[in-house]
Amino acid sequence: xxxxxxxxxxxxxxxxxxxxxxxxxxxxxxxxxxxxxxxxxxxxxxxxxxxxxxxxxxxxxxxxxxxxxxxxxxxxxxxxxxxxxxxxxxxxxxxxxxxxxxxxxxxxxxxxxxxxxxxxxxxxxxxxxxxxxxxxxxxxxxxxxxxxxxxxxxxxxxxxxxxxxxxxxxxxxxxxxxxxxxxxxxxxxxxxxxxxxxxxxxxxxxxxxxxxxxxxxxxxxxxxxxxxxxxxxxxxxxxxxxxxxxxxxxxxxxxxxxxxxxxxxxxxxxxxxxxxxxxxxxxxxxxxxxxxxxxxxxxxxxxxxxxxxxxxxxxxxxxxxxxx
Amino acid sequence: xxxxxxxxxxxxxxxxxxxxxxxxxxxxxxxxxxxxxxxxxxxxxxxxxxxxxxxxxxxxxxxxxxxxxxxxxxxxxxxxxxxxxxxxxxxxxxxxxxxxxxxxxxxxxxxxxxxxxxxxxxxxxxxxxxxxxxxxxxxxxxxxxxxxxxxxxxxxxxxxxxxxxxxxxxxxxxxxxxxxxxxxxxxxxxxxxxxxxxxxxxxxxxxxxxxxxxxxxxxxxxxxxxxxxxxxxxxxxxxxxxxxxxxxxxxxxxxxx
Numbered sequence: 001x002x003x004x005x006x007x008x009x010x011x012x013x014x015x016x017x018x019x020x021x022x023x024x025x026x027x028x029x030x031x032x033x034x035x036x037x038x039x040x041x042x043x044x045x046x047x048x049x050x051x052x053x054x055x056x057x058x059x060x061x062x063x064x065x066x067x068x069x070x071x072x073x074x075x076x077x078x079x080x081x082x083x084x085x086x087x088x089x090x091x092x093x094x095x096x097x098x099x100x101x102x103x104x105x106x107x108x109x110x111x112x113x114x115x116x117x118x119x120x121x122x123x124x125x126x127x128x129x130x131x132x133x134x135x136x137x138x139x140x141x142x143x144x145x146x147x148x149x150x151x152x153x154x155x156x157x158x159x160x161x162x163x164x165x166x167x168x169x170x171x172x173x174x175x176x177x178x179x180x181x182x183x184x185x186x187x188x189x190x191x192x193x194x195x196x197x198x199x200x201x202x203x204x205x206x207x208x209x210x211x212x213x214x215x216x217x218x219x220x221x222x223x224x225x226x227x228x229x230x231x232x233x234x235x236x237x238x239x240x241x242x243x244x245x246x247x248x249x250x251x252x253x254x255x256x257x258x259x260x261x262x263x264x265x266x267x268x269x270x271x272x273x274x275x276x277x278x279x280x281x282x283x284x285x286x287x288x289x290x291x292x293x294x295x296x297x298x299x300x301x302x303x304x305x306x307x308x309x310x311x312x313x314x315x316x317x318x319x320x321x322x323x324x
Numbered sequence: 325x326x327x328x329x330x331x332x333x334x335x336x337x338x339x340x341x342x343x344x345x346x347x348x349x350x351x352x353x354x355x356x357x358x359x360x361x362x363x364x365x366x367x368x369x370x371x372x373x374x375x376x377x378x379x380x381x382x383x384x385x386x387x388x389x390x391x392x393x394x395x396x397x398x399x400x401x402x403x404x405x406x407x408x409x410x411x412x413x414x415x416x417x418x419x420x421x422x423x424x425x426x427x428x429x430x431x432x433x434x435x436x437x438x439x440x441x442x443x444x445x446x447x448x449x450x451x452x453x454x455x456x457x458x459x460x461x462x463x464x465x466x467x468x469x470x471x472x473x474x475x476x477x478x479x480x481x482x483x484x485x486x487x488x489x490x491x492x493x494x495x496x497x498x499x500x501x502x503x504x505x506x507x508x509x510x511x512x513x514x515x516x517x518x519x520x521x522x523x524x525x526x527x528x529x530x531x532x533x534x535x536x537x538x539x540x541x542x543x544x545x546x547x548x549x550x551x552x553x554x555x556x557x558x559x560x561x562x563x564x565x566x567x568x569x570x571x572x573x574x575x576x577x578x579x580x581x
Contacts, residue, residue: 203378204428204487208442208494209418211410218445222432 069270073261074277082257083278089174089243089253090282094236096179101186106216108191119187126184132245134181139173139249174246174253182239189231193224225297233290240282244275254278326354329529330375330498334384337370344370346553347384352498357530359540359561362550363576368533369425371550372500375531376420377413388416388498418446421491425503427483429475435462435486436471442494454493461489465519481512485519492523499523501532537580541565549573 024031059065073079107119126134142164151158168176197220205215244255254275262271330352337345344367352358360368373379375386377394385405386393393416398406408416429438439458443449449457462471465485475483484504491499501520505513517539524530524543534540540547541561548558551572557564565581568574 198428200424200426200428201430204424204430206378206414207376207417207420207422207424208490209414209446210442211414214445218441219430223430 064269065273066267066270069267070273070277073267073271073274076261076274078257078261079254079274079278082252082254085171085252086240086243086254086278087282089171089178089246089251090236090239093175093178093182093243094239096175097182097186097235097239098190098232100179100183101188101190102221104183104187105190105194108187109194123184123187126181127188131177131181131242132248135173135177135245135249138176139168139170141168141173170246170250170252173249174243174251177249178239178243178246182235185235186232189228189235190224193226193228194220196227197223229290229294229297233286233293236290237283237286240286241279244279326356328352329354329389330531331387332371332375332384333386335371335374335381335386336383337367337374337379337381344553345374345381348553348555350548350555352529352531354497354529355527356545357524357532357543359544359547360531360533360550361535361537361540361547361576361580362556366550367553368550369502372422372502372531372533375498375500376417376422378422380407388419391416414446418442418494419497421494421496421499423484423487423491423499423501423504426507427475427480427487429483429487429490431475434472434474435467435478435489438475438486439489439493442490446494458489458493461492462486464492464522465489466515479512480508481515484508484516488516488519488523498529498531501530501534503533503535505534505536535580537565537577549576551576 060067104119104122107115108123110116146164147161148164148167149158149161151160201219201223202215205219210218243251243253246253247256247259250256258271258275262268328351330350332348332350335345335348335350336343344365348367348371350371360371362368370379374381375388375393380394385395392405392408394408394413395405396408396412398404407413429435430441433441436455436458439461440451440454443454443457444451459468459471462468465488467482467485467489470478470482470486475486478486488504504520505516508516513536517536520530520532520539521543532540532544544561546558547561547564549556549564549568549570549572556570556572557568564573565577568577
C-alpha cells in the first residue's frame with residue numbers, strides 16, 4: 001500500500017476526503033451501500049481477453065490449419081450421420097445405464113445377501129476393467145460364444161438360436177459395452193442418492209401402509225434426484241465423448257467416420273476439429289439442459305449461470321436472483 | 325368399559341447388548357387416550373414403534389383387534405412366531421396411524437398431496453375424491469389456507485398438523501403419537517396439542533408418548549409411567565400425578581412438574 005501523504009488527502013491515503021461539515025447526517029437514509037471495489041478483477045479480465053485474442057489469432061491465421069476443409073466437412077452427410085449415431089448411442093446407453101443403475105443400487109441396499117453380493121460383483125467387475133477392453137470383448141463375443149440360444153442350459157434342447165456374429169454388430173456391441181459399464185457407475189450414484197434421503201421418510205411411508213416398491217418410487221427416488229442429478233449430468237456429458245471409444249469396434253459414430261475420412265484424405269487436424277466442434281455443440285446443449293433440470297429438481301438451489309459472471313465482477317450486487 | 329383394541333403382552337426388545345423393553349403388558353381400550361410418560365431412553369418410543377411393526381420384537385406379542393401384529397403363529401402347536409407377509413403387515417398398518425416427532429412429511433409434495441398420498445397410493449382412491457377428503461382434513465386441523473404449500477414453507481407446528489391429517493386420511497382405528505411436540509418451538513406446541521385435544525374429544529383411540537404433562541393431565545384417560553424398559557405404574561391422571569405409588573414416579577414427576 002502507498003503510505004505517502006497526498007496533499008489535501010486524509011492520513012492513510014484515503015482518496016475521498018470527507019469534511020465534517022459535508023458529512024451526511026446520521027438520520028440520512030439515502031446513502032448507497034456498495035461492496036469493496038475490485039480493480040484486480042478488471043485487470044484479470046483484460047489479461048484473459050488479450051490471451052484469448054492472441055490464441056484465436058494464431059489458430060485462425062495458421063496456414064497449416066485448413067479452414068476450407070473444416071468448412072467443407074462440418075455439415076458433410078457422412079459426418080452428420082456419424083453425429084446421429086453418437087447421439088443415439090449416448091441417449092440409449094444412458095437410459096439403459098440408469099435402468100441398470102437403479103436396479104443394482106436397490107439390490108445393493110437390499111436385505112438379501114445374495115442380491116447384495118451379485119450387485120457388488122457387478123460394479124466391482126465393470127468399474128474395475130477398462131471400458132476399451134469391455135467394448136472389444138463384446139464385439140468379439142463370437143470368439144467365446146459362437147452361438148447364442150434360449151433353452152435349457154448345460155447342452156439341453158434349445159428353443160431358438162442365433163449366430164453371434166450376426167447379432168453382435170458394431171452398434172450392438174457398442175450399446176452393450178457402454179450401457180453395462182455406465183450402469184456400474186450409475187449404480188453408485190443412485191445408491192448415494194437413496195442413502196441421502198432421511199430414513200424417517202421410509203418409515204412415514206410404511207406407517208401409512210405403502211409397499212417397499214411404492215416407497216421407493218413415490219417417496220425415496222424423487223427426493224434422491226436432488227443428489228443424483230448433478231453427477232448424472234456429468235456422466236451424460238462424459239458419455240457424449242466416451243462414445244468416441246467405439247471407433248475401435250467400427251461403431252460408425254462421429255469419431256469413427258471422422259477417422260475414416262482423414263485416413264483417406266490425410267486432413268487429420270481439420271477432421272479432428274470438425275468432430276471436436278460437434279462434440280462441443282453437444283456438450284454445450286447438454287450443459288444447458290443440465291442446468292435447467294437442476295433448477296427443476298432443487299428450486300432456489302442452483303445458481304443462474306449467466307448472471308454469475310457479472311455478479312462476480314460488479315461489486316455491491318447481491319444474489320437476489322438465487323431464490324427465484 | 326369399551327373393548328380392548330390393542331393388547332401387548334410380555335413385549336421385549338433389545339438393541340445389541342441393551343434391552344430397551346423388558347416385558348411390557350398393556351391394554352388400550354377403544355376410544356381411550358393413553359399417555360405414556362417417562363425419562364428419555366425409557367423405551368417409550370420403541371414400544372410405540374412395536375405397535376405398528378416398524379420395530380421387530382424379540383419376545384412377547386401385540387394384538388390389534390384380536391389379530392397378532394407383524395407376526396403369525398406357526399408350527400405344529402403354534403409355538404413359533406413367524407413374521408407376516410409384507411402385504412399383511414401393510415394391511416395392519418393401515419389401521420394404525422402414526423405421528424412422528426420430526427413430522428417426516430414428504431418434502432416433494434404439497435400439504436394436500438401429503439395427505440392424499442395414502443388414500444391414492446395405498447387405498448387406490450380416485451384423486452379427486454382423495455383431494456376433497458384431504459382438503460377437509462386440512463381444514464379440520466386449521467390449515468385450509470396452507471393446503472398448497474410445500475412443507476418447507478410451513479412452520480413446525482403447521483407441519484405436524486399436516487402430519488396428523490396425513491395419518492387420519494387412512495381412517496385409522498388407532499393413532500400413535502411419538503413425542504409430537506418435542507421438536508417444536510415452545511410457542512408452536514399449543515396449536516398441535518389443540519388439534520390432538522379435538523381428536524381425543526371426537527372419540528379417537530390414541531396412544532401418546534409425551535413430555536407435555538399438562539396435556540396428559542387434561543386429556544388422558546390413563547397415564548402410564550415407564551422407566552428403564554418397564555412399566556412402573558399406570559392409572560388415572562389425577563391419581564398418578566397427585567399421588568404416585570412408586571418412588572421412581574415421584575422422582576420423575578418432581579423433575580418435570
